[in-house]
Amino acid sequence: MQFNLRTVVPSLIVLAVAVLPLLAPTTQVLLTLALSKGLAVLGVIVLLQAGQVSFGHALFFGVSAYAAAFVGKGFGGGELFSMLAIGVVASLAISVVVGLFVVRYRHIFFGMLNLAVSMIFFSLLEKFYHVTGGSDGLSVARPLFLGIEMEREGFEMVLFYLVLVLALGAAWLTHRFLNSPIGNMMRTIKTNEVRLEYLGVSARNTLLVGYIVSAGLCGLGGALAAVAQGVVTPEYAWWIRSGEFVFIAILGGSGSVGGAFVGSLLYEAVRTYASAFAGDVWQMILGIVLLFVILFAPSGITGLFARLTGRKASPASEEAGQ
């Protein structure tokens, strides 16, 4: 293997994340949540390749989380993998229905329609109190792991490494997907949709594929977050959370799959420590960080890193506003 910063640094980060919980146990749940969110951010990044930004992707995060919670409730604790699977399937199913509608729109309208649909779901979660637990949400009992009942400590450890493996796997597959012909076609929706149609390809269907993939990633993240948190609330589907996903995508760098996870790790760290040590102004701190990133490093942390190491991050690291 060629020894260069571009391969060494990401490997070191993965290694550091993998061992950190052993050294500092309190970071474990935080990392689990950060990686779960990172999966959702990865979904947002998929859509950003097509130049479309959804301000409602928390919808799929929430759909999956609630589906997992219902599975857990309905089957007395449930099995972790069935919860994850049903969560993802639920978000995929919803994404087909919503997707067929929203892929007809672009830019602001695309963003706003996603926002509207997610707000409808959010409102329904709050309204149907007797089913969804209203704003208090539902508690998610600790599920079995491959049939084994575990104590909190052991389970959290298992869950953390499972999330880590899933995150790495999802990142790799998404990377492959974005580099494949259809991934590249999705990116042409951003640059020249008319020409794509003149290649005999339906831009809407292409975007729909990307939309479903992104919803699946959000769904996986949502179900994992639900299990890690032990509770699901309508907050999972709120527009501020959708905004947060987009925020993290830009922070990490929308050009690469790694950006999703680097961004979410950094975001959770800043958020947690800011709210612990500067409780009054944690939102302000996050806002200022975001402003700095956009104004001075619009391609995010991974873009900055790629620039420092003199190579382009893959697969789509074109500097914004070129």
Added chain:
Amino acid sequence: MTERVLLEAKGLEIRFGGVVAAQDINIQIHEGHNLAIIGPNGAGKTTFLNICTGYLKPHKGKVFFDGKDVTRLQPRHLVRRGVARAFQIPQLFTEHSVLENLLIAGAAQSRRWSPFRPLHQIPERKAMLHLLDMVKCSHIADRPVSELPEGQRKLVDIAIALALKPKLLFMDEPTSGVASSEKFEVLDIIAEALTEAKVTSVFVEHDMGIVDRFADEVAVWNRGEVLFRGPPDDVLNHPDVIRDVIGEEV
């Protein structure tokens, strides 16, 4: 005249906000020709291309391709039936390299690809490299298209259209924007590629030198009406054409 009619327009009319842009267009396009459409600005030539490739829908009239009514089809449906198009302003994927632009077109044409196999490894890669060779762009295969001069962008644009293996290719001013010193060179490359690919072509052009050199048939067009049609020598030397069309252009 027993040549096969590839595309036929009957009684097309289109309006933009109440203004009639083209009226009663009737034209047949025969297989195996390079037909040039000339006419003054605002004569509705690009509009005609937009209608024939499905980008605009006419308010009246019909378009037939291979004998079938295709009036209401979208561009992508027409492409799949064999109607391709190159653009006056090259329509490229500006975040991709030259080769990637073609690979995307190749993948789109073949429709055989896995969502997890990289674009650069598709089976059509070889054919696309050959196509780049044909348009003399092999040396810039890895350059981002956004960095290319206009002449090369035009060539890439046409190569993308050819990658779709069309039966009929529409070209909207293939040499506009190309420096006049390069025009003939660009055109020769295109002509050679078209011949090799055995494509029927229709092109809109303002430069009569180009028309003369490249077309084997010319249609003079005004407000949707075909005034003259015939071999370049006859049409371009017709006094009315010189007065009404060429006089304005040259």
Added chain:
Amino acid sequence: MNPQLFALAIFDGIAYAALVFLVAVGLTLIFGVLRVLNVAHGSFYAMGAYATASVGAAIFAAGYSPWLAFPLMLVAAVLVGVIVGGPIEKLLLSRIYEMEEVLQILVTFAVFMILEDVQRLIWGAQPFFEASALMALGNVEVFGITYTAYQLILLPAVAVSVLIGLRLFLRRTLSGKLILAVTEDREAATSIGINAERVYLVTFIVGASLAAFGGALASATTSVQPGMGADMIVLSFAVVATAGLGQIEGAALAALLIGLGRSFAIYLWPELEVLIPYLIMLLVLLIRPEGLFGKSRTRKI
């Protein structure tokens, strides 16, 4: 539903729509000219409300006439627009007009986050309620139901005045015409020597002031409290998207639709109330993808 309740639902809907319109119109104006969807718009709304309520509480406690509330609202709105909105456009937004849409929205999102905390640092977390202006106008009775004149008459009147005023301003005054020219075609306007930077600044200040004015008017009817901006911005988005981006008359119609939809929902099926703005938006966009008054643009190729 008998005719009496039907009429009441219409009155309630109009009063609510008036307030929603006042906030949304600033958002759509800014979008029309700057092409930036301003998430921080909700913060201007909240700050207008806070400024009016807190200053109002202080001066009325000192014994001044409650009628001062009305000029105070105007002053507060303009001050928020100039002091908060002005620097945001000049120092921040002016740097991002060439950026991608998503980055522009996120910049305003960041501003929104910052302003949320700024509000809390200035005004604290306790709700303000300062209704002197509303009390001063008294009540009117319709079909045996008591309404406040403020909500039933003043708010709709102000909304209509703003709508007409904006139309006249844009069509009849030089500044207005410049704004319209930039809205129509930014490049062309710049090429004939219009100072687009100045137009942007003025538009942003006007838009932000309108949001603050909406907040100032709302402050007499509601508790001013943390989080009020976040709710209003989502509602305004729905109005603006339903109307068609940049459409001022459309925003009035969309606000009316949403206001009436909401009040009828409360009379007939209260649980549906929160969904109304989004359902209306989805329905409208399903039928008219560019919104009620939006124009579709075919890309020239």
Added chain:
Amino acid sequence: MNGKRILASALTAALALGGSALAADKPAELKVGITAFLSGPASVFGEPAKAAADMIIADLNANGGIGGVPVTTYFVDEGAGGEALLAEYRRLVQDVGVDAMFASISSGNCNKIAPLAEDLKILNFMWDCGTQRILEESEYRYVYRTQANATPEMLATVLYLLKTQPDFKTIAVVNQDYAWGRDSWDIFLTALKAMKPDVEVVAEFFPKFGAPDFSTEISRLQALRPDVILSTSWGGDLDTFVKQAAQRGLTNTSVFVLPLAESSLQRLGSSLGAGHIVGGRGDHYFLHPEKRDDAAYTAFVEAFNEETGAYPIYPVFHISQAIAALKAAYEKAIEANGGEWPEREMVVDAMEGLTFAGLGRSVTIRADGQGIEDQLLGTTIVVDEYDFAVLDNMMIFDGDAITTPLGQTSADWLKTLTPEFVESVPADVFSH
């Protein structure tokens, strides 16, 4: 005592006997984590509670702390969201090593925290949240509630309503659309239907949390003219609703029943006139009829007013109870340990049956961890000394009589009540 607790205490006892050291070293400080809303709408509760906690603990430390150990507090903002809250909770327990947690104001957060506290084996006081479900549905060793829950709070409201307005016919409800608004209405309605079956519910509104405008609801209510309008809302929502209702004269035609309005009285000012029913989630009222002549109590009320510009409201009472409970538990454990500083588990053992008093009447923790707290309600009157309505015809209900009996769930128990229950519950009556 439930099985799990017996087992746990037996285990602790066995370990203690087996081990050499019965006593822990006296620490330099007793660390307590407190979660409260310091941002968002519910900071109307969190901010006064924090101010009160700071004052009470400063006073406590000045007088020797708890068993000679000074108390240090760590505040966590519940307004930062569930994730941040849980992360911060863990950090305090695992990294900072707090000795006890007071969490939290929001019932939603209590739901999240109770199982976590149990797993982390940290003594947790649910110091303000109202949901009755947590302790009724699961057994906890480490989770206690140092005040009442929604059931006695609502039941006392129904009792007060029936004792003072026995002849009303129709009722409407306007509650916030979230768990508290829905749950409290369920409890209220179940109790009301059991004790007054002929009552008619004419409208149920659940406007969204933080709704800025209730005009349409008010028009509708004016058309319906119910005898009684219930709202368990609080904070800005309650202020907005009552003020808008007052502006349009609705408060003149219906009696408002506002079980949480004690916390809004000062902000409502003259908007809330005479004749409406107000509660404060316990016997919490700055002019507490049994305490208003107590020098230490009035000194605190004045000092608090000096400090914050407002009189204490119920979260202040609740935090005082949590602090009092912690002090009492440590003192009981120290005594049980022969005067030595106790292990943490010994403090947990001391919780059951613990009696303590904060600013109000004393509270007793029963076997399921639930505190038994008395409830005070009153009817508003307008007086010259205050520029806001104060309470008259106050009744304090005995907590034992109105708390769901041990081992039953509220939903089942409330259905067993009968109209005779109203008379069977005694109330101590006081005037302004």
